[in-house]
Amino acid sequence: MFRWISLLALIIFCSQANAYRVEPMVAEMEPIGKRAQMSMRIDNTSQVPLTVELYPLSMTMDEHGNETIEAADNDLLVIPVTAIIKPGRSQSVMVRYLGDPSIAQSKSYRIAVKQVKVEESGANSGQMGLLLQFNTLINVRPKNTEPKLAIKSIKSKDKKWIIEVENSGNSYGRLSDTNWTVSDGIESKYLKGIDISKLIAGTLILPYSTRFFEMQPLNKFNVANLKIDIEEGN
Incomplete structure (x- = not known):
């Protein structure tokens, strides 16, 4: 019996763990012009409706790779900030850079895509669930800049x-x-x-x-x- 319970829990975990995907996970933009805007796509690969919220965050990193993130609503416009996606459907998300167009070096951001728990009634109300969050990486890079x-x-x-x-x-x-x-x-x-x-x-x-x-x-x-x-x- 324990073996079957464990197997059932694993199946539920896996189905929730693959509830949705976000593309692209890594992208590059420019601070001005056509490339100051991009699109993301969120695919609901589950059999139930998916609710997500999106947060733009600025990102810095210390010498050991530890990140510090802060709200970046003044730098990045994300539309929509909340989406309800039907099973098997996708949601397009627009991201536009609104920060300083004359930056002299690249800046890094993350778009946090967070699954929101929705209370359900009926037979599914007690079902095990795993809320996921994807943190995409966006580098805003001016022209004529390069790493050394x-x-x-x-x-x-x-x-x-x-x-x-x-x-x-x-x-x-x-x-x-x-x-x-x-x-x-x-x-x-x-x-x-x-x-x-x-x-x-x-x-x-x-x-x-x-x-x-x-x-x-x-x-x-x-x-x-x-x-x-x-x-x-x-």
Whole structure:
């Protein structure tokens, strides 16, 4: 009996966990012109109506990747802010940048898409549920801005490499958009962006900032003599 109860709970959990999806999860906009506006889509993949609320948030990040978010209603216009989506249907959401059009560096935002609990009557009122929240990432990037990434230090800690990366550019950057030449004077290896993303979790670096990343070590490399050269990827 316990086995069947556990299986039923898992089925309900999974059906709720896949209740909806949001696309795109990552996007880039510009502070002025046609690209100052974009569309998102919320798909209700469940068999019951879905109610969601949307919140624009500004995002900053410290050197360890910890985020600080604040309400950004003055910078981003989101329409609608609340939507009720029928089973199997989709809702289009308009996002428009209303902030300073003359910003000199990229700015990062999140659109929080939060499922709202709706009280139900009847047979479904006591059903187990899991409320989901998706936090999309939007980078507002002016034209003629670019990241400038460089490795500042490499250390070993708890069987991981700790890579300090500086972005001295005026745009956000991603390690997954770069290629690396890794060498310790004896061993040498060339890593493309897709390889780097498998070794490092989270590759975003905001402009004029430094981040420390944990990286899976490469076999046979001596971290004491390690050097990493970064170049822009294709």
